[in-house]
Amino acid sequence: MKKILKREDVNINSTWDLSSLFKSKEDFYNSLKDIQEKTEKLKSYKGKLRENTTILFEAIEALENLMIQLNALDTYAGLLLSVDGTNTKNQELYMNFNAISTEIQADLTFFNNEIMSFTDKEFNLLIQNEPKLEIYRTFLEDIFEEKKYKLSDDTEEALATLGEVTEAPYNIYSVSKSTDMIFDSFIDGNGNTLPNSFALFEGKYEFSEDPVIRKNAYASFNKTLNQYKNTYAAIYNTEVKKQVLLSKLRGYSSVTEMLLKPQKVTLEMYHRQIDIIYKDLAPHMRKFAKLIKEQLNLEKVSFYDLKAPIDTSYNPSASYEEAKDIVLKSLAIMGEDYLNIIKRGFNERWIDYSDNIGKSTGAFCASPYAAHPYILVTFQNNMRDAFTLAHELGHAGHFFLANKEQNFFNTEPSMFNVEAPSTMNEMLLGRHLLKNNDDPKTKKWVILQFLGTYYHNFVTHLLEAAFQREIYKFAEEGTPLTAKLLCDTKLEILKGFWGDSVEIDEFAGMTWMRQPHYYMGLYPYTYSAGLTAATTVSEMIFEEGKPAVDRWIEVLKTGGKLKPLDLLKIAGMDFTTDEPLKKTVSYIGSLIDQLIELS
Numbered sequence: 001m002k003k004i005l006k007r008e009d010v011n012i013n014s015t016w017d018l019s020s021l022f023k024s025k026e027d028f029y030n031s032l033k034d035i036q037e038k039t040e041k042l043k044s045y046k047g048k049l050r051e052n053t054t055i056l057f058e059a060i061e062a063l064e065n066l067m068i069q070l071n072a073l074d075t076y077a078g079l080l081l082s083v084d085g086t087n088t089k090n091q092e093l094y095m096n097f098n099a100i101s102t103e104i105q106a107d108l109t110f111f112n113n114e115i116m117s118f119t120d121k122e123f124n125l126l127i128q129n130e131p132k133l134e135i136y137r138t139f140l141e142d143i144f145e146e147k148k149y150k151l152s153d154d155t156e157e158a159l160a161t162l163g164e165v166t167e168a169p170y171n172i173y174s175v176s177k178s179t180d181m182i183f184d185s186f187i188d189g190n191g192n193t194l195p196n197s198f199a200l201f202e203g204k205y206e207f208s209e210d211p212v213i214r215k216n217a218y219a220s221f222n223k224t225l226n227q228y229k230n231t232y233a234a235i236y237n238t239e240v241k242k243q244v245l246l247s248k249l250r251g252y253s254s255v256t257e258m259l260l261k262p263q264k265v266t267l268e269m270y271h272r273q274i275d276i277i278y279k280d281l282a283p284h285m286r287k288f289a290k291l292i293k294e295q296l297n298l299e300k301v302s303f304y305d306l307k308a309p310i311d312t313s314y315n316p317s318a319s320y321e322e323a324k325d326i327v328l329k330s331l332a333i334m335g336e337d338y339l340n341i342i343k344r345g346f347n348e349r350w351i352d353y354s355d356n357i358g359k360s361t362g363a364f365c366a367s368p369y370a371a372h373p374y375i376l377v378t379f380q381n382n383m384r385d386a387f388t389l390a391h392e393l394g395h396a397g398h399f400f401l402a403n404k405e406q407n408f409f410n411t412e413p414s415m416f417n418v419e420a421p422s423t424m425n426e427m428l429l430g431r432h433l434l435k436n437n438d439d440p441k442t443k444k445w446v447i448l449q450f451l452g453t454y455y456h457n458f459v460t461h462l463l464e465a466a467f468q469r470e471i472y473k474f475a476e477e478g479t480p481l482t483a484k485l486l487c488d489t490k491l492e493i494l495k496g497f498w499g500d501s502v503e504i505d506e507f508a509g510m511t512w513m514r515q516p517h518y519y520m521g522l523y524p525y526t527y528s529a530g531l532t533a534a535t536t537v538s539e540m541i542f543e544e545g546k547p548a549v550d551r552w553i554e555v556l557k558t559g560g561k562l563k564p565l566d567l568l569k570i571a572g573m574d575f576t577t578d579e580p581l582k583k584t585v586s587y588i589g590s591l592i593d594q595l596i597e598l599s
Contacts (some may be wrong), residue, residue: 199361334397
């Protein structure tokens with residue numbers, strides 16, 4: 001049986017180097033003390049922001065510097081916990097930071113309150129007639145647009161004070177998932193005993209060519225999930241109720257409108273993204289399920305078979321170094337400057353790819369303004385992991401450029417755009433592999449990996465979005481979100497999409513327990529939005545070359561300075577129509593047709 005190592009036993013070269021943030025935990029705590037002192041100084045501006053533009057500009061600069069430092073502290077605390085949630089010192093550091101961060105956020109509520117106290121006329125004159133405030137225009141406009149949903153100053157401060165409490169559902173979920181869940185080992189097709197974990201199941205066993213491994217790992221995995229479903233339902237219910245109550249308090253017409261507001265996305269864009277894919281992609285994916293059944297000689301396609309490799313005779317492994325090499329080659333088309341950023345990520349230990357006890361599942365990229373991006377993955381020595389690396393390096397390249405070109409407040413784009421740079425890199429990797437492989441077996445495998453990217457973003461996350469939309473409807477109607485309701489709703493969504501092509505068992509209803517996205521607002525649907533943009537732009541890059549690359553680099557540098565539709569226009573796309581979505585769905589269908597021909 002392969003032993004999962006403790007954090008202190010893994011090779012240091014497979015871990016990230018956090019010294020760009022803080023040299024030690026002692027430095028972290030010194031910075032935490034320092035930021036509390038800076039907060040007290042910033043509070044001296046309270047009641048003075050409207051006196052003159054010089055004071056306002058000074059206050060914004062001081063706020064920006066403080067937020068950069070707070071962002072670094074937040075990132076460091078989160079990164080430590082993500083690689084070893086079982087470490088009590090990491091837990092304590094994270095909780096200490098959260099407590100102090102909540103106090104700081106409460107102390108700073110005066111800033112937004114005073115900006116919102118301007119009349120419309122005063123604010124417009126301020127923005128139009130003060131050139132030195134131009135670099136902070138987007139930041140100030142975003143604050144002022146919230147004026148109509150603002151509560152009293154005292155209430156806003158009270159809500160900020162309760163920040164640690166209101167964020168509790170996500171924190172409880174994350175800690176429980178990484179530290180409490182213990183999975184039974186299981187027997188593979190050869191009688192060997194294999195360990196199970198979140199990372200092993202989602203990163204390896206779901207993709208196994210051995211049907212016994214897929215079935216038994218799935219049973220082991222869901223046995224543990226089932227023990228937590230009522231607890232996780234209570235946690236998620238609390239999160240949803242919080243959002244619904246806040247939307248009512250602030251006067252939004254719906255919780256969906258409130259959650260879309262910071263994304264700068266219309267209800268029409270949101271519903272279009274879910275409705276078109278759910279309806280138009282289903283026939284293609286049912287055809288794909290039929291192909292799985294034929295190629296694997298299955299009597300029926302079970303839910304746990306959907307990620308199985310169709311060609312079991314060809315499932316190449318890849319070392320980390322091999323994955324690194326192919327990713328770099330595929331991204332060379334983006335130009336030397338961009339490629340050098342990616343090389344730095346590999347060479348300067350931006351990436352933590354170890355597999356150890358207590359490590360967070362999945363993958364993410366954190367991009368502190370004061371340092372460089374940090375990427376978490378759990379590398380399982382398969383070529384599919386190259387796509388995961390490319391994805392997270394897309395985030396890294398994006399925020400490295402945005403952090404360099406924009407002030408702190410302008411770096412973060414709308415959530416609607418945030419997954420486009422990451423999935424763009426997956427597109428470039430897939431197209432590179434297809435272009436440079438003529439062997440039918442290899443080409444077949446590459447198309448399957450390519451489809452894996454679409455499956456993840458256009459199926460897994462899209463079905464999460466469809467589920468999430470239904471859950472918020474139930475919540476606004478006052479329906480209790482029990483474990484049974486959550487599981488039944490997820491089952492209905494899955495069955496509606498897959499029809500009779502896949503046997504959706506009862507365990508499949510618990511997949512809502514597997515993702516933290518439900519605690520991040522309306523996040524799941526944005527994956528398909530990002531990949532829609534990436535599909536369109538990658539096609540432009542391969543057709544036009546450098547002009548399309550230059551436009552895309554400009555998008556990355558612009559960060560969050562523009563709204564989603566305006567940002568995408570720079571790259572040459574119009575997201576006010578159905579066309580980008582329908583073209584992308586059609587492209588997915590063409591990949592499936594190619595796969596059928598090759599099979």
